[in-house]
Amino acid sequence: MSTLIFRTMARLVAIVMIVFSLYILLRxxxxxxxxxxGGLIAASAIALFAMAHGVGRVRQVLRVNPIxxxxxxxxxxxxxxxLSALTGQSYLTGLWLPAYAxxxxxxxxxxxxxxxxxTLVAIALALEDDGEAH
Amino acid sequence: xxxxxxxxAVSILLAPFIxxxxxxxxxxxxxxxxxxxxxxxxAALFACLFSFIGDVAAGxxxxxxxxxxxxxxxxLGFYIDGLSLTFGLLITGIGALIIVYASAYLSSxxxxxxxxxxxxxxxxxxxxxxxxxxxxxxxxxWELTSVTxxxxxxxxxxxxxxxxxxxxxxxxxxxxxxxxxAAGVLLHSASGTWDYAGAFALxxxxxxxxxxxWLLGLIALAAFTKSAQWPFHFWLPNAMEAPxxxxxxxxxxxMVQAGVYLLARMSPVLGGTPQWMLLLSVVGGVTLLWGxxxxxxxxxxxxxxxxxxxxxxxxLVLLLxxxxxxAAIAVAAYFVAHALYKAALFLVVGIIDKGTxxxxxxxxxxxxxxxxISFIAGGLAAISMFGLPPFLGWFAKEEMYASTGLDGWVLLxxxxxxxxxxxxxxxxxxxxxxxxxxxxTPSGPKEGPFxxxxxxxxxxxAGLAVVFVVGTYGDLVLAPMAxxxxxxxxxxxxxxxxxxLGLPLWLSVxxxxxAGLVYWRLDTVREVLAxxxxxxxxxxxxxxDQVMFALVQLAGAMTRVLHHGRLELYVGILFVALALALxxxxxxxxxxxxIAAPELxxxxxAVLALGVVGVVTVVLARSRLLAVLALGVxxxxxxxxxxxxxxxxxxxTQLMVEAISVVIVALVMTRLHLDAKDPRPLExxxxxxxxxxxxxxxxxxxxLKVLAVPFDAxxxxxxxxxxxxxxxxxxxxxxxxxDFRGLDTLGEIxxxxxxxxxxxxxxxxxKRDAPGARRGARKGAAA
Numbered sequence: 001m002s003t004l005i006f007r008t009m010a011r012l013v014a015i016v017m018i019v020f021s022l023y024i025l026l027r028x029x030x031x032x033x034x035x036x037x038g039g040l041i042a043a044s045a046i047a048l049f050a051m052a053h054g055v056g057r058v059r060q061v062l063r064v065n066p067i068x069x070x071x072x073x074x075x076x077x078x079x080x081x082x083l084s085a086l087t088g089q090s091y092l093t094g095l096w097l098p099a100y101a102x103x104x105x106x107x108x109x110x111x112x113x114x115x116x117x118x119t120l121v122a123i124a125l126a127l128e129d130d131g132e133a134h
Numbered sequence: 135x136x137x138x139x140x141x142x143a144v145s146i147l148l149a150p151f152i153x154x155x156x157x158x159x160x161x162x163x164x165x166x167x168x169x170x171x172x173x174x175x176x177a178a179l180f181a182c183l184f185s186f187i188g189d190v191a192a193g194x195x196x197x198x199x200x201x202x203x204x205x206x207x208x209x210l211g212f213y214i215d216g217l218s219l220t221f222g223l224l225i226t227g228i229g230a231l232i233i234v235y236a237s238a239y240l241s242s243x244x245x246x247x248x249x250x251x252x253x254x255x256x257x258x259x260x261x262x263x264x265x266x267x268x269x270x271x272x273x274x275x276w277e278l279t280s281v282t283x284x285x286x287x288x289x290x291x292x293x294x295x296x297x298x299x300x301x302x303x304x305x306x307x308x309x310x311x312x313x314x315x316a317a318g319v320l321l322h323s324a325s326g327t328w329d330y331a332g333a334f335a336l337x338x339x340x341x342x343x344x345x346x347x348w349l350l351g352l353i354a355l356a357a358f359t360k361s362a363q364w365p366f367h368f369w370l371p372n373a374m375e376a377p378x379x380x381x382x383x384x385x386x387x388x389m390v391q392a393g394v395y396l397l398a399r400m401s402p403v404l405g406g407t408p409q410w411m412l413l414l415s416v417v418g419g420v421t422l423l424w425g426x427x428x429x430x431x432x433x434x435x436x437x438x439x440x441x442x443x444x445x446x447x448x449x450l451v452l453l454l455x456x457x458x459x460x461a462a463i464a465v466a467a468y469f470v471a472h473a474l475y476k477a478a479l480f481l482v483v484g485i486i487d488k489g490t491x492x493x494x495x496x497x498x499x500x501x502x503x504x505x506x507i508s509f510i511a512g513g514l515a516a517i518s519m520f521g522l523p524p525f526l527g528w529f530a531k532e533e534m535y536a537s538t539g540l541d542g543w544v545l546l547x548x549x550x551x552x553x554x555x556x557x558x559x560x561x562x563x564x565x566x567x568x569x570x571x572x573x574x575t576p577s578g579p580k581e582g583p584f585x586x587x588x589x590x591x592x593x594x595x596a597g598l599a600v601v602f603v604v605g606t607y608g609d610l611v612l613a614p615m616a617x618x619x620x621x622x623x624x625x626x627x628x629x630x631x632x633x634x635l636g637l638p639l640w641l642s643v644x645x646x647x648x649a650g651l652v653y654w655r656l657d658t659v660r661e662v663l664a665x666x667x668x669x670x671x672x673x674x675x676x677x678x679d680q681v682m683f684a685l686v687q688l689a690g691a692m693t694r695v696l697h698h699g700r701l702e703l704y705v706g707i708l709f710v711a712l713a714l715a716l717x718x719x720x721x722x723x724x725x726x727x728x729i730a731a732p733e734l735x736x737x738x739x740a741v742l743a744l745g746v747v748g749v750v751t752v753v754l755a756r757s758r759l760l761a762v763l764a765l766g767v768x769x770x771x772x773x774x775x776x777x778x779x780x781x782x783x784x785x786x787t788q789l790m791v792e793a794i795s796v797v798i799v800a801l802v803m804t805r806l807h808l809d810a811k812d813p814r815p816l817e818x819x820x821x822x823x824x825x826x827x828x829x830x831x832x833x834x835x836x837x838l839k840v841l842a843v844p845f846d847a848x849x850x851x852x853x854x855x856x857x858x859x860x861x862x863x864x865x866x867x868x869x870x871x872x873d874f875r876g877l878d879t880l881g882e883i884x885x886x887x888x889x890x891x892x893x894x895x896x897x898x899x900x901k902r903d904a905p906g907a908r909r910g911a912r913k914g915a916a917a
Contacts (some may be wrong), residue, residue, distance in 0.1 A: 033865070034346040071314075074884050105869075111883065119890035
């Protein structure tokens with residue numbers, strides 16, 4: 001399965017997919033997209049890369065345990081609501097920069113993105129190598 | 135005024151816990167002085183509570199409430215009346231002395247700081263329990279005493295007996311805690327509030343209501359388990375595995391008295407009925423005689439005291455069952471007297487144990503010269519227990535005998551017999567180890583340090599000193615406490631007098647005479663009783679083990695039935711349940727929807743056909759990999775349909791989910807080492823196919839049914855109108871996810887992550903459990 005063509009293309013496609021997933025994530029508030037879909041795309045990109053170059057290489061590139069990425073995502077989403085609680089409004093009330101360029105719901109969505117990527121990649125990689133880096 | 139009261143209430147509640155947090159630091163930093171420093175907290179609380187004594191005696195109970203969960207009408211309240219004040223004073227007063235004692239008792243123990251922390255935390259829980267105004271806070275502190283006493287009893291974690299005793303105490307008192315919670319909920323349903331005032335306002339109405347028998351049963355179960363009443367008494371002697379200061383504290387004025395407190399607190403609303411009197415006097419009477427007889431069969435000083443504690447608790451329950459003013463005063467007088475002499479005697483036994491290396495009564499003798507101070511302290515306490523005038527114990531006994539007339543002769547006989555046997559134990563503990571000829575002991579004999587004999591001496595003296603202020607003592611302590619038990623003001627009639635014509639005095643004389651007689655033949659009596667207990671092979675302690683063993687067996691059997699590990703059965707049951715849930719309502723209650731041919735454009739027909747091809751391929755495919763891929767094709771077709779019919783977000787997500795599930799299912803299949811082809815026999819295929827068909831038809835029918843219902847557009851219109859105005863985003867789906875219903879999403883991604891962690895754990899565990907063996911086993915099961 002791991003032919004030269006596949007390996008070369010997988011690298012390119014994975015990069016394009018990850019960039020595309022970030023685009024989908026960021027445009028999600030006004031156009032179709034969002035953290036969940038973005039996360040799924042990024043996870044497929046990483047799974048594709050893993051098929052071509054091996055799980056060990058993926059773990060090397062990621063540096064951190066993917067489940068920790070998921071944890072960081074959940075924490076980020078949870079913390080994005082604390083900001084408004086600190087200003088006396090109820091938890092998870094959206095706070096916005098001027099002209100509504102970006103706000104805490106965006107942070108929340110990024111948290112969703114990481115939670116989805118982290119969990120799926122953790123499962124996919126562990127199924128290949130029993131969850132232990134080589 | 136309002137604020138300072140709140141601050142005061144919170145500081146009473148928190149002081150012991152703060153002291154507990156500091157205890158390890160203080161213990162490490164100050165060494166021998168730790169006990170003295172940490173005792174400041176209970177001593178200050180004692181002084182604080184003492185300042186209420188005048189107001190309370192004047193008939194003005196103090197109520198302090200802080201809002202806790204205002205939305206549920208819950209407040210954290212304190213209620214200081216005669217009952218809770220007396221308990222509180224003994225908890226903090228004896229507590230301070232025992233902290234000082236414990237610090238010296240465990241002076242060389244590496245975990246001394248932790249021990250003192252547990253003691254102080256337990257004290258805080260116990261204080262909260264008696265001061266709580268309302269069932270929610272009562273329950274919380276009640277359970278907290280169970281948990282902290284678990285830590286104290288099991289303090290010596292290296293010994294299996296200590297761990298077992300701790301667990302046993304937790305299980306037995308935990309059952310009572312559940313009963314207490316249920317009783318609180320029942321009372322709440324009757325009165326509409328959680329606090330005592332609401333329950334008391336019901337008055338006599340509660341006694342004739344339908345819930346009364348339930349309420350009485352639950353409260354009694356809670357009290358009997360906590361206060362070690364027969365047949366729940368067995369945990370208390372085992373709790374002697376704890377270090378001696380724990381026994382002295384838990385079994386004098388705290389822990390085991392919580393049940394007595396509960397019955398006393400509830401007696402104004404629940405007491406006085408025939409059921410109450412029968413239940414309490416029978417259980418209390420049996421416990422009294424049982425504990426007193428078993429106490430005589432023991433040779434271990436600590437076990438003797440533990441068994442007499444059971445007996446004394448039985449006596450208190452019996453008196454609460456009798457009811458009435460005099461019985462209430464007797465409860466108050468006996469509670470205080472018992473707390474002081476029992477704590478003192480336990481502490482003296484601790485000194486003997488430390489000073490000689492044994493606490494076997496048959497191995498001790500002649501310690502009066504070496505342990506003089508302990509001898510005097512223990513002697514004073516024992517005289518109070520024996521009930522000689524003018525000691526506190528004597529007043530308590532007189533009140534007891536005056537609480538019922540000659541028509542209650544059975545009760546009087548039980549009380550005289552119980553008191554006589556308890557007096558024998560008092561004589562034995564005060565005389566045997568100290569008098570006679572000096573016997574050789576494993577070490578010592580050596581008197582304890584000042585910090586250790588201070589407590590027992592003060593408590594022993596207190597039992598005597600009261601005689602000088604007996605009128606004031608009755609007015610300020612006993613009458614208010616009795617008043618709280620009866621539910622109305624009680625006149626104090628305690629004074630030093632001998633009425634040669636009165637029944638109580640003569641009953642006291644009989645008690646002493648019987649006690650003297652039994653003591654004269656103590657060794658024979660002990661042999662006979664111990665022999666009897668040996669002959670009965672079964673004990674309640676063994677019964678506890680049998681029940682626990684049966685529970686584990688039952689849990690194991692249930693697990694084997696429900697969790698058999700055969701995946702195809704799990705999945706089968708899941709789908710049968712789904713089919714039933716879909717089919718039964720549609721065919722029994724409703725009607726099947728009409729099916730009309732849809733009007734679709736050519737390219738929409740094409741996508742639909744793609745999906746159908748996918749499904750048919752899944753069913754017909756010979757190899758599993760092809761089936762998985764075909765399932766992905768079918769999912770893609772569904773995703774395309776979503777996009778065509780105006781749900782781009784949904785369609786997009788569906789596409790990605792399909793792609794990833796194909797990858798993950800393929801990976802899982804490589805790990806499962808399945809055959810490349812489906813090995814099911816034909817009849818299995820028919821069965822599974824039928825099930826799949828029924829589920830599919832059910833889902834389709836349900837969806838058509840849902841579509842037939844007129845569409846309520848209120849929610850969609852709200853989100854369409856407000857998505858940009860309120861949340862500044864035009865993608866309604868995403869705005870709902872991250873803003874309108876953000877908390878739901880937060881919960882969902884947490885679940886996603888938790889599921890990921892679970893999957894990782896399963897994968898890693900599978901690898902650890904010798905893969906070769908398991909793989910073989912699984913293949914065997916599948917074949």
